[in-house]
Amino acid sequence: MISDTILRKLEAELDAGGVDTSDAALDERRHDYWVLKHLRNWRGEKIERPGVVVRPKNTAQVQAIVRVAAEGGIPLVPFGLGSGVCGGIEPDESCILVDLSTMNRVREIDETNLVASFDAGCNGLEAEEAVAERGLTIGHWPQSIAVSSVGGWVSTRAAGQFSTGYGNIEDMVYAIEVVLPNGELVTLGKAPRAAAGPDLRHLVMGAEGTMGIVSGVTLSLRRQAEKRAFTAFHTPTLAAGFEAQRQIVQNEWLPPVMRQYDVRESQRNFQPFHADDQGLLLMMHEGPASRVDAELEAVEGLASKAGLARGSDEAGPHWMERRNHVPTWTDLLEQNLIVDTIEVSAPWTRIEGVYDDVCESVLALDPIRLVSAHSSHVYRTGLNLYFTFVALHEDSAEMEGTYREVWRRTLEATAKNGGGIAHHHGVGRLRKNELHHDLGENGLALLRTLKGAIDPQGLMNPGNLIPDA
Amino acid sequence: MISDTILRKLEAELDAGGVDTSDAALDERRHDYWVLKHLRNWRGEKIERPGVVVRPKNTAQVQAIVRVAAEGGIPLVPFGLGSGVCGGIEPDESCILVDLSTMNRVREIDETNLVASFDAGCNGLEAEEAVAERGLTIGHWPQSIAVSSVGGWVSTRAAGQFSTGYGNIEDMVYAIEVVLPNGELVTLGKAPRAAAGPDLRHLVMGAEGTMGIVSGVTLSLRRQAEKRAFTAFHTPTLAAGFEAQRQIVQNEWLPPVMRQYDVRESQRNFQPFHADDQGLLLMMHEGPASRVDAELEAVEGLASKAGLARGSDEAGPHWMERRNHVPTWTDLLEQNLIVDTIEVSAPWTRIEGVYDDVCESVLALDPIRLVSAHSSHVYRTGLNLYFTFVALHEDSAEMEGTYREVWRRTLEATAKNGGGIAHHHGVGRLRKNELHHDLGENGLALLRTLKGAIDPQGLMNPGNLIPDA
Numbered sequence: 001m002i003s004d005t006i007l008r009k010l011e012a013e014l015d016a017g018g019v020d021t022s023d024a025a026l027d028e029r030r031h032d033y034w035v036l037k038h039l040r041n042w043r044g045e046k047i048e049r050p051g052v053v054v055r056p057k058n059t060a061q062v063q064a065i066v067r068v069a070a071e072g073g074i075p076l077v078p079f080g081l082g083s084g085v086c087g088g089i090e091p092d093e094s095c096i097l098v099d100l101s102t103m104n105r106v107r108e109i110d111e112t113n114l115v116a117s118f119d120a121g122c123n124g125l126e127a128e129e130a131v132a133e134r135g136l137t138i139g140h141w142p143q144s145i146a147v148s149s150v151g152g153w154v155s156t157r158a159a160g161q162f163s164t165g166y167g168n169i170e171d172m173v174y175a176i177e178v179v180l181p182n183g184e185l186v187t188l189g190k191a192p193r194a195a196a197g198p199d200l201r202h203l204v205m206g207a208e209g210t211m212g213i214v215s216g217v218t219l220s221l222r223r224q225a226e227k228r229a230f231t232a233f234h235t236p237t238l239a240a241g242f243e244a245q246r247q248i249v250q251n252e253w254l255p256p257v258m259r260q261y262d263v264r265e266s267q268r269n270f271q272p273f274h275a276d277d278q279g280l281l282l283m284m285h286e287g288p289a290s291r292v293d294a295e296l297e298a299v300e301g302l303a304s305k306a307g308l309a310r311g312s313d314e315a316g317p318h319w320m321e322r323r324n325h326v327p328t329w330t331d332l333l334e335q336n337l338i339v340d341t342i343e344v345s346a347p348w349t350r351i352e353g354v355y356d357d358v359c360e361s362v363l364a365l366d367p368i369r370l371v372s373a374h375s376s377h378v379y380r381t382g383l384n385l386y387f388t389f390v391a392l393h394e395d396s397a398e399m400e401g402t403y404r405e406v407w408r409r410t411l412e413a414t415a416k417n418g419g420g421i422a423h424h425h426g427v428g429r430l431r432k433n434e435l436h437h438d439l440g441e442n443g444l445a446l447l448r449t450l451k452g453a454i455d456p457q458g459l460m461n462p463g464n465l466i467p468d469a
Numbered sequence: 470m471i472s473d474t475i476l477r478k479l480e481a482e483l484d485a486g487g488v489d490t491s492d493a494a495l496d497e498r499r500h501d502y503w504v505l506k507h508l509r510n511w512r513g514e515k516i517e518r519p520g521v522v523v524r525p526k527n528t529a530q531v532q533a534i535v536r537v538a539a540e541g542g543i544p545l546v547p548f549g550l551g552s553g554v555c556g557g558i559e560p561d562e563s564c565i566l567v568d569l570s571t572m573n574r575v576r577e578i579d580e581t582n583l584v585a586s587f588d589a590g591c592n593g594l595e596a597e598e599a600v601a602e603r604g605l606t607i608g609h610w611p612q613s614i615a616v617s618s619v620g621g622w623v624s625t626r627a628a629g630q631f632s633t634g635y636g637n638i639e640d641m642v643y644a645i646e647v648v649l650p651n652g653e654l655v656t657l658g659k660a661p662r663a664a665a666g667p668d669l670r671h672l673v674m675g676a677e678g679t680m681g682i683v684s685g686v687t688l689s690l691r692r693q694a695e696k697r698a699f700t701a702f703h704t705p706t707l708a709a710g711f712e713a714q715r716q717i718v719q720n721e722w723l724p725p726v727m728r729q730y731d732v733r734e735s736q737r738n739f740q741p742f743h744a745d746d747q748g749l750l751l752m753m754h755e756g757p758a759s760r761v762d763a764e765l766e767a768v769e770g771l772a773s774k775a776g777l778a779r780g781s782d783e784a785g786p787h788w789m790e791r792r793n794h795v796p797t798w799t800d801l802l803e804q805n806l807i808v809d810t811i812e813v814s815a816p817w818t819r820i821e822g823v824y825d826d827v828c829e830s831v832l833a834l835d836p837i838r839l840v841s842a843h844s845s846h847v848y849r850t851g852l853n854l855y856f857t858f859v860a861l862h863e864d865s866a867e868m869e870g871t872y873r874e875v876w877r878r879t880l881e882a883t884a885k886n887g888g889g890i891a892h893h894h895g896v897g898r899l900r901k902n903e904l905h906h907d908l909g910e911n912g913l914a915l916l917r918t919l920k921g922a923i924d925p926q927g928l929m930n931p932g933n934l935i936p937d938a
Contacts, residue, residue, distance in 0.1 A: 068470055110816075112555050112816075112818050113817050113818055114719060114850055147509055157663075157668070159662070173528065174850060180915065184914070185911060186488060187909060187912075188912060190848045190889050190906075190907050191667070191813075191888060191892075192816065192853075192889070193893075194626075194814065194846060194892065194893040194907060195625060195626035195627070195629070195675055195887070195892060195896070196889065196896060196907040197676065197896055197934055198675045198676050198680070198916070198919075199674065200915060200916065201671075203667050204667070205667065206666050206668060207666065208666075220848075222721070225721075246581075250583060250691075251756070251757055252691070252756050252757055277886065282878040287721050288720055288722070290763035290766065291721070291763045291764070291767075293724075294760045295760070297759065298759060298760075305811055344663055345663065347579075347661065348582050377688075379661040380689055380690075381643060381661045384662070394860050409603065419660060420660020420661070420662070420663045420665065422663055422664045422665040423660075424662075424664045426664045427664070431665070435665060435666065438660070438663060439655075439657075439659075440656060440665070442653045442654060442655040443655050443657060445653070446655055446669060446672075447666055447667070450667075450672075450919060450922060453919060454915070454918060454919075
């Protein structure tokens with residue numbers, strides 16, 4: 001419970017309505033998009049609520065909230081637009097939930113220097129549309145773009161669908177404004193590039209609210225491309241598809257979108273364009289027209305050399321139109337299905353091992369009806385896999401156990417094959433006990449040391465990301 | 470003085486010859502390439518020597534050294550190949566100098582995943598040549614490549630001459646192996662890309678030895694390009710040149726090399742190719758032949774539109790051949806000249822202000838004979854400037870004062886114009902009292918908090934990088 005004294009202190013700092021203890025507000029902010037919470041909710045189980053929801057309107061108010069919390073020793077849970085899927089927030093009545101959705105301005109767009117600044121709670125699609133009006137693009141297109149915030153992108157180290165050409169959020173962040181646990185404001189990132197000590201922006205990116213509250217973000221922009229084109233190829237085997245992908249990026253071609261679907265996903269998502277027993281490699285090419293033309297010719301040759309037959313150019317636009325449509329968790333639960341996606345990554349030589357071992361170990365679970373995967377983020381050194389699993393349980397009480405076991409098996413099979421256990425959804429509570437695979441025990445100890453130094457009271461999003469020693 | 474007890478402990482951990490207190494060794498490792506130390510040396514002034522030089526042969530020996538130092542409360546100064554120019558090391562007799570030049574193996578080259586691992590002390594050119602034998606390249610070409618180490622690149626956040634297309638060292642680092650101040654080893658970076666908490670590689674990159682000792686580095690590689698071509702253009706004004714540079718990169722063309730020289734540097738360095746009263750914009754284009762051809766055509770059009778006339782294609786090869794040749798400091802001192810370079814960066818809209826204000830404020834100093842600049846690292850959001858200054862003093866005792874004043878004026882004029890005070894040489898002792906311009910006082914406080922947590926005894930390269938509170 002948050003005391004009346006604290007509530008009054010918060011009220012003194014915020015605008016009218018900025019401190020909300022109504023049932024509607026507390027209910028609405030109990031959880032984000034993590035399926036386990038939706039499952040519990042659907043089953044009528046209790047989900048803890050925050051003690052209070054506060055809605056800052058500007059950075060000074062975020063600082064004031066953090067100071068009140070620091071003085072009172074009260075945990076803070078930052079909340080962007082609630083699209084997280086890994087249990088990054090888990091408020092209870094001891095917490096102040098800092099709802100950043102009311103801090104949503106586009107601060108500035110600089111067309112000459114190609115940077116734009118946003119409040120942390122600015123909706124991603126609104127941010128993109130604001131720069132698009134000037135002929136520019138952020139180039140960051142997560143599937144969640146319409147329901148995620150710019151600050152959330154930074155806090156979770158997000159990746160977008162155009163990442164193969166345009167990079168991930170860390171390649172776009174110019175500066176981050178963050179309120180530290182002591183209430184001090186720091187703006188990290190000043191120059192186009194610097195060798196001015198460690199790049200402290202990276203302490204905040206991916207910290208998922210554990211190191212402070214991101215209040216503003218400046219992103220670098222791009223001009224909208226002169227030409228866009230799509231290609232698609234049928235992949236006789238995953239291995240052939242991986243080989244084509246590798247040859248394309250290692251030959252320095254960078255289609256913003258490059259996605260290989262396994263046979264199951266090709267059949268499920270690309271029915272009009274699917275070829276029997278084949279997967280699908282889909283690309284979107286974008287840039288100056290002459291470079292796109294050169295890329296199209298090169299990609300055709302490299303794909304052919306890897307044994308891929310050309311598919312329909314319409315597969316790309318088909319995907320573009322439908323790419324952000326997802327069924328609601330409840331629709332699936334009503335069908336006795338629990339479904340989730342798990343994104344991991346690995347070097348080229350290990351990625352087939354990850355795919356095979358994950359599929360085998362997960363399919364061995366009786367309630368599993370389907371495991372499939374596609375790759376959607378490609379690097380010179382390797383690529384990601386994005387698994388989807390579907391489990392069927394007549395008794396929904398059994399769903400959580402299966403769900404956790406699928407996650408555990410997937411991450412452990414990935415780690416066993418030398419892969420990284422988290423490509424872009426972050427860690428939250430779902431991956432934190434597997435984080436040692438990526439960081440090692442000494443890396444975890446280092447992370448705890450940093451956390452203890454920056455947040456000695458342990459008030460910033462406690463319980464998230466960092467496993468106990 | 471390092472006690473005999475400590476020396477014996479170190480000897481027990483290292484190979485024969487690994488603990489060296491000879492005059493030759495101590496003299497050789499008194500300083501790096503910072504001109505101020507060369508000046509003092511040339512003037513016959515005393516330069517402090519380390520208490521002992523230790524030469525680990527492998528990572529376990531680095532850990533052993535760090536543990537001995539930690540137990541004894543003895544400062545450690547890491548030393549790569551000594552190409553630093555900002556005062557990043559300043560050993561005295563209380564210190565153990567950890568000479569990494571004997572830890573110089575190429576550990577592994579993986580041609581499929583395009584990564585290679587090196588001991589931290591591996592010579593940069595030897596690293597590049599090792600991968601070149603396989604048709605690959607690191608793509609990192611600092612002027613110091615033949616005299617700098619792979620670990621040094623990471624510790625200083627280095628940039629190479631091909632950075633406009635291939636990125637800076639942070640874009641190439643796949644993993645960093647670092648011995649923490651408590652002697653524990655941590656390997657940061659496992660996957661092609663991760664959202665597994667804060668990216669801790671960035672705590673080490675640019676830390677200049679203050680957070681631990683980098684013992685190994687894994688870099689991502691590229692295939693050698695199919696085609697290389699050069700272009701050169703005369704720039705009637707710096708502004709016209711900047712406009713051409715901006716249009717080229719903001720239109721998504723990425724020549725690895727893009728350098729604009731002001732009139733003074735064009736005249737000085739490109740005599741056969743210089744046009745009266747004009748600067749020079751020089752580019753190297755590299756990649757798949759068809760993409761290079763498209764880039765050449767586009768660049769010609771964009772440069773022409775910005776008012777630039779085509780220069781000789783031979784200017785590029787002329788630069789390539791001579792690019793890493795620098796006179797020795799002593800040659801210049803013998804002519805009563807003290808010379809240095811200062812690299813800063815700024816957004817496009819502020820870069821002319823930086824150039825003008827730096828030139829004006831530095832030229833106002835009586836002993837200054839020349840200030841000139843070129844830009845050599847270009848980004849969508851802005852670019853760097855690389856100033857050269859020459860001061861003449863009959864009495865060499867006056868050189869240091871002028872030198873420090875030039876640095877102060879340059880960094881302050883840069884900061885006043887919204888620029889970043891350190892593009893890629895790092896901070897050392899030369900910039901640390903100006904670091905507040907980039908980080909702000911709160912950013913400095915954060916950096917001190919991190920340092921205090923990771924290195925509570927303050928033994929790692931003390932006095933470097935982080936200004937006192």
